């Protein structure tokens with residue numbers, strides 16, 4: 001199986017930063033890329049803060065902390081991917097931006113380089129089609145926050161080779177993740193295929209007045225041992241982010257399970273995105289989560 005030594009991460013936001021961090025801690029040489037120095041600086045600052053938290057909780061040693069930072073470099077030049085064994089893309093969830101990045105990486109990187117995408121919903125095969133090496137293109141879908149969440153879905157495109165899947169799996173395991181294999185390039189993969197309908201159903205129940213947000217969340221927490229209820233979780237992820245994700249799956253499948261409920265669309269239109277806009281299914285303006293939804 002192919003040896004991965006150098007990892008190039010495209011996009012130094014929430015997910016790209018997390019992927020760069022876990023790779024550096026695991027001993028890989030990592031270069032993290034973004035479109036400007038401001039973005040890579042923000043990404044590095046977030047990684048340092050996260051590593052400091054791990055160090056203060058004794059989850060990593062001082063040696064691991066120093067080693068990870070020493071192995072991490074940043075760049076704004078995609079050309080620096082030219083000696084990478086694995087490129088992991090975590091740019092905006094936009095097919096044109098991703099296809100452009102893959103097309104350029106394909107021209108710059110040697111034949112053995114694996115090109116992976118962290119997309120949540122875009123078919124891997126349509127990203128792979130921007131390259132001349134679809135057999136080396138794979139989905140590696142991490143979860144947020146990457147350093148904490150243990151899962152990575154490994155997604156096969158229609159032409160992905162077994163060798164590429166195996167190498168991506170081995171790398172994800174080596175950075176501390178448990179992998180599951182998504183055997184078909186199926187919109188929503190495994191996780192969002194199950195998760196998104198649950199969130200949509202919780203919103204629909206609220207919309208038709210079956211129960212309050214508190215009671216819907218309490219039901220799933222106490223009845224099914226979920227650590228968070230679906231509506232508070234939706235507020236944390238962002239109602240707009242979830243609406244985009246569910247719409248992408250709906251567009252691909254035309255399956256009504258993935259059709260965003262009218263209430264969700266109205267909330268996005270009204271700027272009620274959840275925690276980041278201080279109001280969603282709950283009100284966070286006082287710094288505490290307060291139920292304000294009147295049925």
Ligand SMILES: NC(=O)c1ccc[n+]([C@@H]2O[C@H](COP(=O)([O-])OP(=O)(O)OC[C@H]3O[C@@H](n4cnc5c(N)ncnc54)[C@H](O)[C@@H]3O)[C@@H](O)[C@H]2O)c1
Pocket residue numbers: 010011012013014015016033034035039089090091092093094097101118119120121141142143144
């Ligand atoms: N946020 C999540 O919970 C989550 C979970 C799983 C998967 N994802 C997926 O991961 C990807 C990244 O999401 P995120 O939450 O980290 O987004 P983000 O907005 O935090 O970061 C995206 C970064 O990509 C950079 N970027 C944009 N275009 C670029 C380009 N052409 N070249 C280099 N960098 C570029 C941006 O400047 C930004 O820093 C998306 O595809 C998203 O769907 C996100």
